[in-house]
Amino acid sequence: MELALADVPEEHHGPILAAHQASLAAAASTASENRAIAQTLAAVIKPRKPDPFLGNIDAEECLNFIDSQAEYFAAVRLNLEEWVRFTALNFTEGAKSWWRDSGLTTNTSWEDFKNAFTAYFTPLDSANMARQLLDRLTQNKSSVADYTRQFRRLLRLIPTMDADTALYIFLSGLEEDTRKE
Structure with a gap:
């Protein structure tokens, strides 16, 4: 925040600067308190984990699953490089078989994984x-x-x-x- 004192008489500079510094300190304190509250809430409030994906060939189910995974990982602040690994852990039945046969690895980028996943589990028509x-x-x-x-x-x-x-x-x-x- 910039403070312009050019047109203010010099005898008023001290009180104005003091008030300005107090205002900045209060804003910093509030921001710090807000960060602390957000961190506390994040530690206490845990988002619900997405349901496992069974492997049904269904466009809506497929898109809902992949979007739920991304939303969950963003909420828990999981590193993007780990998203594929943790998504694969949420596969069961036919989805687990697809994962094993797909040739994809946990090092596959999220975007490449998402494209392969949706291409397979979304019906062609x-x-x-x-x-x-x-x-x-x-x-x-x-x-x-x-x-x-x-x-x-x-x-x-x-x-x-x-x-x-x-x-x-x-x-x-x-x-x-x-x-x-």
């Missing part, structure tokens, strides 16, 4: 199926919030859809009265 469902989705008698939730759930399964097309489809599915608003 999931984007096309989601697109067809999205094209037929209408608000009907449901609330805008419910329609929006269903729309976003399907849109998530179509990573190649651009924003303009998504907006057009979304607006087309709204009730006519709602669309006019």
